[in-house]
Amino acid sequence: MRDPIQVICDNLDRTIEVEMGTSLLDIRRQYLPAGPHPYLAAYVNNRIKELNYKVYTPITVRYIDATHFEGIRVYERTATFLLQRAVCELWPGRKLYLRHSMLGGFYCEFEGRGGISPQEAEALRTRMRELVEAAIPITRSRVPSIDAAMEYTRLGFDDKTELLNTRPRLYSSIYALGDTKGYFYGALAPSTDYVRLFDIRPYYDGFCLVLPGRSHPDALRPIVAQDKLFDIFRQYKEWVAVMGVPTVGRLNAKVLAGDASELIKIAEAFHEKRLARIADTIAEANRTKGTRMVLISGPSSSGKTTSAKRLGIQLRILGLNPVLVSLDDYFVDRDKTPRDADGEYDYEALEAIDLQLFNDHLQRLFAGESLPVPRYDFLTGKRQWHDNPLRLDERSVLIVEGIHGLNPRLTPSIPDDMKFRIYISCFTSVSMDNLTRIATTDNRLLRRMVRDNATRGHNAQATLARWESVRRGEERHIFPYQENADVMFNSSLFYEISVLRPYAERILREVPDTVPEYGEARRLLKFLDNFIPIDPAEIPPTSLLREFIGGSSFRY
Numbered sequence: 001m002r003d004p005i006q007v008i009c010d011n012l013d014r015t016i017e018v019e020m021g022t023s024l025l026d027i028r029r030q031y032l033p034a035g036p037h038p039y040l041a042a043y044v045n046n047r048i049k050e051l052n053y054k055v056y057t058p059i060t061v062r063y064i065d066a067t068h069f070e071g072i073r074v075y076e077r078t079a080t081f082l083l084q085r086a087v088c089e090l091w092p093g094r095k096l097y098l099r100h101s102m103l104g105g106f107y108c109e110f111e112g113r114g115g116i117s118p119q120e121a122e123a124l125r126t127r128m129r130e131l132v133e134a135a136i137p138i139t140r141s142r143v144p145s146i147d148a149a150m151e152y153t154r155l156g157f158d159d160k161t162e163l164l165n166t167r168p169r170l171y172s173s174i175y176a177l178g179d180t181k182g183y184f185y186g187a188l189a190p191s192t193d194y195v196r197l198f199d200i201r202p203y204y205d206g207f208c209l210v211l212p213g214r215s216h217p218d219a220l221r222p223i224v225a226q227d228k229l230f231d232i233f234r235q236y237k238e239w240v241a242v243m244g245v246p247t248v249g250r251l252n253a254k255v256l257a258g259d260a261s262e263l264i265k266i267a268e269a270f271h272e273k274r275l276a277r278i279a280d281t282i283a284e285a286n287r288t289k290g291t292r293m294v295l296i297s298g299p300s301s302s303g304k305t306t307s308a309k310r311l312g313i314q315l316r317i318l319g320l321n322p323v324l325v326s327l328d329d330y331f332v333d334r335d336k337t338p339r340d341a342d343g344e345y346d347y348e349a350l351e352a353i354d355l356q357l358f359n360d361h362l363q364r365l366f367a368g369e370s371l372p373v374p375r376y377d378f379l380t381g382k383r384q385w386h387d388n389p390l391r392l393d394e395r396s397v398l399i400v401e402g403i404h405g406l407n408p409r410l411t412p413s414i415p416d417d418m419k420f421r422i423y424i425s426c427f428t429s430v431s432m433d434n435l436t437r438i439a440t441t442d443n444r445l446l447r448r449m450v451r452d453n454a455t456r457g458h459n460a461q462a463t464l465a466r467w468e469s470v471r472r473g474e475e476r477h478i479f480p481y482q483e484n485a486d487v488m489f490n491s492s493l494f495y496e497i498s499v500l501r502p503y504a505e506r507i508l509r510e511v512p513d514t515v516p517e518y519g520e521a522r523r524l525l526k527f528l529d530n531f532i533p534i535d536p537a538e539i540p541p542t543s544l545l546r547e548f549i550g551g552s553s554f555r556y
Contacts, residue, residue, distance in 0.1 A: 066217035104223035109206035162249025279314035297405030298424035303491035327402020334381025348473020423485035
């Protein structure tokens with residue numbers, strides 16, 4: 001072997017020698033035994049690489065499959081490219097939009113059409129399966145960005161052209177699946193035969209691309225009815241389209257044109273109007289049904305705390321006396337917190353809450369007692385106590401915010417008529433382009449990273465290391481109950497990632513390349529580079545975003 005290169009393979013737990021220029025795919029074929037799931041990509045020196053990557057220097061490599069959080073993203077991206085190719089072949093004149101994620105996959109629509117027939121769904125499903133069996137290679141090439149923009153314009157991908165024009169780079173990557181071109185923000189599988197499990201099902205005004213999930217990559221995820229969630233996505237899709245910012249390219253263009261100030265004002269006004277309507281509904285329920293408790297739930301970094309405080313102001317306008325309590329303050333002491341499968345503290349588990357104490361306090365408050373409530377110190381992991389006791393009067397509405405607010409096990413002794421349930425999440429409404437959504441989880445991760453660094457003493461590496469556990473907890477303890485909500489509130493602000501960018505970039509760059517979290521840090525840095533930064537100076541002190549970047553007029 002000429003010029004052997006040493007490769008430390010984590011999957012084999014040993015070092016192997018390969019010839020210079022050998023691809024990761026060839027290394028996998030030669031040295032790695034077949035696993036239960038096909039390897040889709042690999043981390044090379046803690047940076048994600050496609051399997052076509054060739055080795056010229058000593059490296060450490062770790063191959064990943066669909067059970068890995070980045071592996072399932074590779075699967076999903078490749079599946080959407082496969083979908084794009086099939087649509088182009090079957091219906092060349094149709095413009096496809098990938099609207100948003102669902103529990104079972106992705107919801108898609110065609111421009112100007114009211115849905116697809118079962119026959120069209122079968123035709124699309126069949127053509128995609130034919131492309132899978134053909135094992136067509138997926139290739140990536142680096143070309144001058146001006147050439148990429150011209151190619152996208154020729155193909156009618158104005159959304160991609162706009163993004164390239166607002167974030168100029170000398171070179172850009174173009175993916176090709178046969179003669180179908182695509183632009184993706186992450187790695188893809190080497191060929192179409194890596195995506196064997198999918199389905200196409202008519203859904204509302206479009207269809208759902210059904211895909212497997214990380215926990216069970218050998219089975220399609222069930223499509224769960226999510227009418228309330230779907231309605232929220234539809235409302236915001238229409239709103240951002242009217243605002244003229246459906247994609248990052250359009251958003252950047254408005255920022256470059258000096259319209260950031262107006263965008264901030266309109267987005268904040270939209271939040272305020274929505275919260276006012278929710279307050280009106282609660283006040284009516286208080287008057288007609290005796291509702292006295294508002295339960296606010298949602299996943300991590302959804303903005304539940306600020307939303308609760310702003311809702312409280314709206315309720316005061318209506319003559320009610322809101323009293324706010326955070327479920328986080330009822331955490332058991334850290335040494336009593338349950339552990340997850342990795343042995344880490346599982347703050348997302350319901351058992352992390354002192355349920356006995358919480359329900360005892362509820363009963364006593366609604367009985368008219370005055371009592372002190374706890375305050376959880378995240379730095380020490382210990383419970384403290386407020387000096388001023390709480391008491392409810394005849395006009396009081398108790399607002400309880402926390403991730404378990406919609407779980408019936410939280411408040412079993414409170415009659416349903418007394419409760420009003422709100423689900424809050426950051427349903428990102430702006431897309432990278434028409435075929436690439438921005439993951440809601442990425443938006444929330446950036447929020448949490450910035451906030452935890454400023455208020456909880458956590459660096460980016462610590463937040464990234466814990467995020468997988470947080471996500472598992474949300475899937476078990478939060479998402480199954482979201483349709484229990486009486487109303488849903490989208491806490492996203494379409495300008496916010498542009499504001500979060502400089503805050504997040506600073507701490508992401510501190511993640512060393514010697515740790516596993518480095519790859520995710522690099523991915524987020526590349527993602528953020530697509531956004532033109534917005535100066536936060538004009539963001540009002542009551543904005544939900546101030547909960548994460550600081551400068552809020554609310555006390556937390």
